[in-house]
Amino acid sequence: MSITLYGYHYSVYTRIVKMVLAAKALSYSYLEVDPFAQNLEPAYLELHPFGRVPVIRHGAFTLYETVAIARYLDEVSAPVMLSPNNPENRARMVQIVSMVDNYGYWPMVRQVFSHRVFRAAEGREADEYVVAAGRDASQNVCAALEKLVHDGEFLTGAAISYADLHLGAMMDYFTAAPEGREIVNCFPRLSRWWQGMADHALLQKTNPGLPAV
Ligand SMILES: N[C@@H](CCC(=O)N[C@@H](CS)C(=O)NCC(=O)O)C(=O)O
Known part of the structure; x- marks a missing residue:
């Protein structure tokens, strides 16, 4: 099909x-x-x-x-590969995804990235008030993520899960802004995860780039 x-x-x-x-x-x-x-x-x-x-x-x-x-x-499309077998890790995956959708997408992507990076690429001015609001709200999201990141290489353990892809796409945009990089650098566990994930082939392959003016 x-x-x-x-x-x-x-x-x-x-x-x-x-x-x-x-x-x-x-x-x-x-x-x-x-x-x-x-x-x-x-x-x-x-x-x-x-x-x-x-x-x-x-x-x-x-x-x-x-x-x-x-x-x-x-x-x-068997085998299922993006959902951990362990119920705790699977619940953590769902929690992280739900948390970033509800509290992270807007400040990290639509406020910090869109205003600082995307608008600049289009030759438009950022609304600094919006960037500052996004930065403050994103700080709380990253602080919460810091407590949820697993000790393994990926967010929910030793194997990649859907949470890595979901947060990875948002994090790639967020850290394209200096404010985003500065915030992530304050959180050692989140930074460690992102350093390992940022160059992942799936992110590289799907990188949309920025508009050229
Ligand atoms: N909850 C939706 C969110 C989808 C969403 O917000 N997509 C954005 C693009 S990244 C969009 O279509 N935005 C249009 C708008 O905000 O009017 C999902 O998980 O698919």
């Missing part, structure tokens, strides 16, 4: 799904959708009622919400 991914080039959530597809060596076709465009096609809103990306179609089955997509793809 063929897989279609609807995504946006610079979207972290689209990148996460691309990493899962690459990790599982799944081929797919890709359709670009700009979720920030004014009038999204009604046909797209049928797929995603909130007008966001990503969405996947697998045969007649369509799915939105990145975590659901990632876990579905991991499960339908």
Whole structure:
């Protein structure tokens, strides 16, 4: 059955799904959708009622919400490889993903990265008030992550899990900003994890780059 991914080039959530597809060596076709465009096609809103990306179609089955997509793809293409066997580690994976979605994405990506890095690449000014608010909120998120990082090489143990991909995509954007690097450097366990993860082939392969003006 063929897989279609609807995504946006610079979207972290689209990148996460691309990493899962690459990790599982799944081929797919890709359709670009700009979720920030004014009038999204009604046909797209049928797929995603909130007008966001990503969405996947697998045969007649369509799915939105990145975590659901990632876990579905991991499960339908054996062997399952992104979810730890141990219940504690699996719960930790879900906790980290849920935590960064609820408290980290907005300050780390939409405030610090978007304003400091993405806007600069587009030749636009950052709103310093937004960057400062994002920096403060991100500090709390990184402090919380510092307590959750496993002693192993990856976030939930010795093997890579979905949490590494999910947080990795956000961390790659966040640490592209000097404020992000400075914050992460204050947390030794989180820094150790990120130093090992930053050059991971899945992140390298899916790096969207920045707009050229
Ligand atoms: N909870 C959604 C979040 C998806 C999301 O926010 N995607 C961003 C792009 S990274 C988007 O579509 N933003 C459009 C907007 O905020 O209007 C998921 O996990 O898939």
